[in-house]
Amino acid sequence: MANLMKYPSPLFLFMSFALVFPSLCAPEDQITSCLTTHDINNFTRLPSTKKDDDSKTYYKILDFSIQNLRFTEPTIAKPLAIILPGSLDELVKSVICCREGLLEIRVRCGGHSYEGTSSVANDGAPFVIIDMMNLNKVSVHLATETAWVEGGATLALRLPWDLALAYNYLISN
Numbered sequence: 001m002a003n004l005m006k007y008p009s010p011l012f013l014f015m016s017f018a019l020v021f022p023s024l025c026a027p028e029d030q031i032t033s034c035l036t037t038h039d040i041n042n043f044t045r046l047p048s049t050k051k052d053d054d055s056k057t058y059y060k061i062l063d064f065s066i067q068n069l070r071f072t073e074p075t076i077a078k079p080l081a082i083i084l085p086g087s088l089d090e091l092v093k094s095v096i097c098c099r100e101g102l103l104e105i106r107v108r109c110g111g112h113s114y115e116g117t118s119s120v121a122n123d124g125a126p127f128v129i130i131d132m133m134n135l136n137k138v139s140v141h142l143a144t145e146t147a148w149v150e151g152g153a154t155l156a157l158r159l160p161w162d163l164a165l166a167y168n169y170l171i172s173n
């Protein structure tokens, strides 16, 4: 037993290393590798310069639905990454990756918060935007007269269309 304490076992060393390692790698690298490991490919990282193509994609997606233009200004903190999950499973894994990287999460549906709650972190903490635009399904259950609307379904896009279809179905039957 005394020997064990004096010469830590390789397993103990490995575990210590595993615990320390996450803090050694940059949060944006960590989240990228976590997302890629989970097969989530629709995300974009904060670019290091404003000039290349990656940067164009990033700012196009970032600014796409910011309704209060004050939050597009360069002095406002930008998310380390913007993730666009395409399924519930990807959404869950995106949240897990953010939590593993100790990153705050801003969920953006239509980006309508004028206080910027869906696009900035006021406390200066590193954060990630999870944009729901690809989760925009509307399913109408006629039997129970209920409708499930995913967070990214915006009024301008799918919602009126799907509800109108269901309504027409109801009144013509």
Ligand SMILES: *[C@@H]1O[C@H](CO)[C@@H](O)[C@H](O)[C@H]1NC(C)=O
Residues within 6 Å of the ligand: 041, 042, 084, 133, 134
């Ligand atoms: C990610 O989602 C956006 C918005 O729907 C879409 O335009 C884009 O093609 C997707 N990119 C990938 C790599 O799937």
